[in-house]
Amino acid sequence: MSDTHTLPDPRIDAQTVGDALLGKWKRERLESRRLAEDPRLHTIPGQSMPEHRERTLGQLGILVEEGAIQRAYPSDLGGGDNHGGNIAAFQELVLADPSLQIKSGVQWGLFGAAILHLGTRTHHEKWLPDVMSLKLPGAFAMTEIGHGSDVASIGTTATYDPDTEEFEIHTPFTGAWKDYLGNAALHGQAAVVFAQLITRGVNHGVHAFFVPIRTPEGEMLPGVGSEDDGVKGGLNGIDNGRLHFTHVRVPRENLLNRYGDVAADGTYSSEIESPGRRFFTMIGTLVQGRVSLDGSAVRAMEAALTIAIRYGSERRQFPGASGRETVLLDYGQHQRRLLPRLAQTYAMAFADERLLTVFDEVFSGARDTDENREDLETLAAALKPLSTWAALDTLQEAREACGGAGFMAKNRLVGLRADLDIYVTFEGDNNVLLQLVGKRLLTDYAAQFKPGDRAAIAKAAAAQLGDRVSRFGLRQMGQSIADLGQVSRSVESLRSTEAQRELLTDRVQTMVSEIALALREATKGIPKGDSRARAIANEEAFNAQQHKLIEAARAHGELLQWEAFTEGIEQVDDPGSRQVLTWLRDLFGLGIIERNAAWYLVAGRISGQRAEAVTAYIDRLIARLRPHALDLVDAFGLTPQLLRAEIATGIEAERQEEARAYVEARIAEGTWPIHEKELRKRDQERARAEERVQAKTSA
C-alpha cells in the first residue's frame, strides 16, 4: 500500500480544535496540566505500597502549596466559588498519578465537599480551613462492606441521646463496617460518616456526621477501629481501609444539618418533608464525583490514543509490496482498532464539557432548579458509565496495539488501566447508574400520558414501533426496494446529520416504548387490591426487562454524546477543522448504528442493503481519516511531560532509521548477504533460460 501520506486538504487547525476540546475552563485546565507536569507528582512504577502511600500524601501537600485545591470552596474561606473550574482542573490530574487524583478527590471532593454541601456555616468555619490546608485529612465513610450502591440500606446508626446531647455512632455488625475508604487505613483524622439517624425511636434515614477517628499522631480514638484493605488492583497510593465504630459519641452539632436537624430535646426537623426526596437531595450534592470521573476517563483515553497512534504511525512490521515494511497504522485492522475509538474519545470529550457546564450552572447557583439538578444527575449517570468503560477498553486496545512495548510500565498504558479499573464501579456502579437513567427514561415516557392510561401507552408504543409490529410490512420492503442498486443514495442519506440523529433518537424512543409496554402488561389481570401480588409481578417484569433497559440507557448516553459532538463542531469556525471533525462525528454516529445493526434491521428501520452501506461508508471514513490521525491526537495537546511514554517520543522511528541506514550501508559496500530465497529464484530463472536456449538449439 501507499507508504507516504500526502496530507490532503482539508486539514484540522490544531489550535482551534485544541481550544474546542479545552472548552470553557481552558485556563484552569492548562494551570492544572502545568502542575501535572511536575515530576514530584508523577507515579513511580513498581514503588511499594507503603512508599507510594507516603508519596501520595506528600503530593497532596504540594497541591495545597501550589494553590490547586481551593477552587470550589467559598471565597470568604479562601476558596474561589468556581465549581466548573474546580472539576476541570481535577480531571487533568489523572495524568500525574491517578492515586494522587483520587486521594485528593477523597480529601477535597468527598470529605471536604460533604462538609461544604451537607453542613452549614458553623461547620464550614470550624473545619473547612483545616480540610483545605490538609491539616485535617479525612475519610468519606459512606460505603459499607454490606452495602455499596444501595446507600439507603446501610447499617450504621447514629442514635441521639438527649441526656448528653450527643449522637452515638455505631456499626452493629460486620456488614455495617465502612469499607474501601481512602484515608481510612492511615492518614484520616476524621470522617464524614453516613448513618441512619435515630431519635425518639424513629429512624429518619441516612444523614452525615462529622466524626473524629484518629489523633494527628495516628492513634485511633476510643471506640473507633480501622482495618487496612491492603493491596488493590490499582490506586495503591491510597490508604483504603475499613472503619468500625463501637458506641462512639459525638456532639449533637456534629450532624451535618443542612437538610435535616435534631433539636436539643431530640425533635427532628427538615425542610424537605419526604424522607425519600430528602435522601436523594443529600446524595445528589455529591454528583461531582461522577462528573470528575467522566472527564478523567476522557483524558486517559486521549493519552492512550496519542501513545498508540504515534507509535502506530512509526512502527513497521511485515514487508509490503512497496519494498519496505508496512506502517502499522496502514493496516486495515489497525485502523479499525484505533480510529473509531478516536472518534468516540472526541464525542466523549465534548459530552463531558456539556456535563460540566450543567454541573457548574447548578452548583454556582446560576440555574439551580430542581429540574436542572435532576437533569444533571441523569446526565452524569448516563455519561460516567460509558466513558469509564470506554477508558478501560481504549487503554487495553492501545496497549495491545503497542504489543509487548505496551505492557511495559514505562509506556504508561498498563498503569493507567490498572488505576482506572475501579472508576467503573465507584461513585456509582456503572450498571446501577445506567439503570437509574433507564428508570428516568421510563418516567419521562410515562409522563406523556395520563396516569395509568395503559391503552394510550400501548397505542403510542405500537405507533412508534411502526412496521416492527406489523412485521416486515410495507415500510421495510419499500425501503429495500428504494435502496435496490442505489448504494450511493443510501450512503448520502446516512451522511446527513439529520438522518443520523433520527436513527439514534428513534432507537432510544422505541426501546423505551417497548419496555414501558412490557411493564404495563405485567399486572394485567391482577386485582388492584392485591398489592403484594402486583409488587411481585412488577418486580419480575422489571427484572425481565433489566438488560434491555440498561441497553436503552446506553443508547441514550450515546445519543447525548453524539449530540454534544455535533454541537461542539458547530462552535468551530475553521472550515478544515469542521470538515475533518464532521467525518469523525459520522464515524462515531455510524459506528453506533453498525454495532446495533441487528436492532435496526429487526425493527425495520434500515434495509439489509443500507446496513451494508453503513459498513462500507465506515470503511471509507476510516481511510479518509487515516492521514489526519496524528493531527487529531496532537490536538489533545498532551505534552511529553504529561504522556511520559517512551514509545510516544519518536524512539521507534529513530531505531528504524538506524536499522535502515545500516542495511543501506552494507548494500552500498557490497557486504549485504544475498538471501537463499533470492538465490534459489535466480537459479530457477537461470535454469529456465538455459532450457529455453537448449530447446532452441535442439529445435
Place this chain on the structure above:
Amino acid sequence: MSDTHTLPDPRIDAQTVGDALLGKWKRERLESRRLAEDPRLHTIPGQSMPEHRERTLGQLGILVEEGAIQRAYPSDLGGGDNHGGNIAAFQELVLADPSLQIKSGVQWGLFGAAILHLGTRTHHEKWLPDVMSLKLPGAFAMTEIGHGSDVASIGTTATYDPDTEEFEIHTPFTGAWKDYLGNAALHGQAAVVFAQLITRGVNHGVHAFFVPIRTPEGEMLPGVGSEDDGVKGGLNGIDNGRLHFTHVRVPRENLLNRYGDVAADGTYSSEIESPGRRFFTMIGTLVQGRVSLDGSAVRAMEAALTIAIRYGSERRQFPGASGRETVLLDYGQHQRRLLPRLAQTYAMAFADERLLTVFDEVFSGARDTDENREDLETLAAALKPLSTWAALDTLQEAREACGGAGFMAKNRLVGLRADLDIYVTFEGDNNVLLQLVGKRLLTDYAAQFKPGDRAAIAKAAAAQLGDRVSRFGLRQMGQSIADLGQVSRSVESLRSTEAQRELLTDRVQTMVSEIALALREATKGIPKGDSRARAIANEEAFNAQQHKLIEAARAHGELLQWEAFTEGIEQVDDPGSRQVLTWLRDLFGLGIIERNAAWYLVAGRISGQRAEAVTAYIDRLIARLRPHALDLVDAFGLTPQLLRAEIATGIEAERQEEARAYVEARIAEGTWPIHEKELRKRDQERARAEERVQAKTSA
C-alpha cells in the same frame, strides 16, 4: 422475585462433568493442582519486583524438586515423553502464580524445548540435564525490539567463520536487540538466540543458536549486554529484559541443527529445501506455547466465574418485593453478565482438550504428519486468541460483578487479569494469529478450484451467498412468511444441534467466499506481466479485507469451540448432566448467533422474527440455567487453596446472617426503630380513616 431456588431435575452430576472437563490428562492435572495448592508457590500481592523475582526463581527450584517439569523430555534423559500431560500440568500452574507459570514456561517450554526440538542428540545430552535441573537457567531470544510477530525479518545475524569454525552472533542495531525475554535481566546463563544464518555470503534465514550469556555468578560474558525491562503490567516475578550481542563467537556446534546445518567448510545443508517451509517447520515446533496459553486462559476463567458466581449467589443488594434484599444473581442483568460467559468457558475448556489431543498426537509421533502439524498450528492459532481475550473479558466482568471487593488483591481477580494481559499478544499476537487462520481458510477454499479459476470461484461464491446476492430475494421472504406468528416453531428449529451447526458453519463459509471473491477481483484488468502492479493491487485488496478476514477467523474459532462442546457432551453418559450441558451449549451457540445477528439478517439467513426468537430463547435458557450456576462452577473442581479468594469462601453469607440476626433480635425485643417513611404512611392512613369517619359523621 423468588428468593429460594428449589433445584429442579435434571441436575448435573459434578463428578461426571468434572471428569469430562479434566479430560484425558486428569492424573497430570490433579497432580499439578495439588502442587499449585502449595503456599510456597503462591503469589504474594504487593511484593516488590526484586523480591517477587527471587521468589519466582526459588519456586522453579521447588518444581524441580517435586518432579513437575520433566514430563515432555526424553525418557532416557529422565523425562517422561509425555507431551500432552506436560502441557496439561503446566496449564494448571496459572492458579499458583502466573509469574511462576510463565517463568517455568520460559525455562522448560521455550529455552529447553528449543534445544529439544531444534537441536540434535549431542545438544540434548550436553545441555538438557542442566536445563531440567535448573542448573542452567536460560532465555529464549527470538523477539527483537524491532520485530515481534514478524520473526522472519529479525536483524540479529550469525555469520559463519570457517577459519575458526565459529559463528559470530551480532545485533547490528538497536532494533535487533532481543527484548522482553524472561531470564534475560538476571537469571539466564545462556540463551537460544534466533538469528539470520549467514555463510559464504548467503543468508539462509532464521536459525537458532545456543549462546552462553552470563556466568553462574551473574557476570555478563564478553560482548553480551543486558538491559532490564523493569516494571511491567503484570508477571513481575519474571526478570524480562533485553540482550544485545557484539560480535560474540560460539562454536559451530552451537547451531541447533535439526533442520539446517553448516559443515566445517561453511557449506550449508538442510533436509528441507524451501527456505520458507524450513522456517515455518522450525517455528512450528514451538506451537506448544500457544497450546499452553489456551488452557491456562480457560483455567483463569473458571476461577473468575467460580468466585463471581459464588459471591453473586450470596450477596444481596436493594430490597425486593419479597421483603428481603435481592440476591445479585437473581437480577436479569447479573445473569446476562455471568451465565453466557460460563457457557463460553465450558466451550473453551472442551476446545482446549481437543487442541491438546491433536498436539499430543503430533508430538508423541502417533500421528505426526505434515497435514496434522498444519492443522495443529491452525487450531492453536484459532483458539489461543479467543480464549486469552475471553479470559481478560471474563476476569474483568467478574471483578466488576464483585464491585469494590473485586478490586481487592486478596480476591485474586485483579492480579490474574494483570498477569494474563500479556497472554493476548505473546506467543503470537492475537490479531496476527487470527489473520494466519484466515489465510488458511482462504487457501483451503481456493484449493477446491483449479488454480486461477476465477470464474469458478465467483460462481461458487455467488451460489453460497444465495439470496444475499439476489438481495432480499425469495429465500428470506419465504422464511419470514413461514415464521409469521410461529415463534415456537422458529425456536424449535434453533434448539436443534443441526440448526445451530448449520448457521455457524454457513457464516464461516460465506464470509470466506465473499473475501475470496473480493480478492480475486483485485487484479482484474492488470496485465499478467506487471507483477509489481499486481502485487500492490493484491496487497491493497487484502488490506481492505483484513478486518473481515479476522472476523471470519474468529467465527471459525467459535465454530470449533461449539463443535468441541457438542462432542464433549456426547461423551457424557449421565442424562441430567447431558441435559444441563446441552442448555449451556445452546446458550453458547445462540449467543454467537445473537452477537452476529446483523450478519445473519443481512445475508438473509434468518428473518427478523427469528432473530427476536434467538434473544427470547437465550433469556429462557439463562433463566433455566440460573439454578444450576453453582453446580456448574463446582464442577470445575477448584479447591479453596486454588481459588484463595476471600469472597468465595462464604464470608458474605455469614456477614448477612449476622446482620439479619441482629435486626431480628432488635425487632423481637421491640427496640428496632420505626422508619420515618413507615410513620408517615401510618399517619396518612390514620388521617384518611379520620376523614372517612368525619365524612360519615357530617353526612
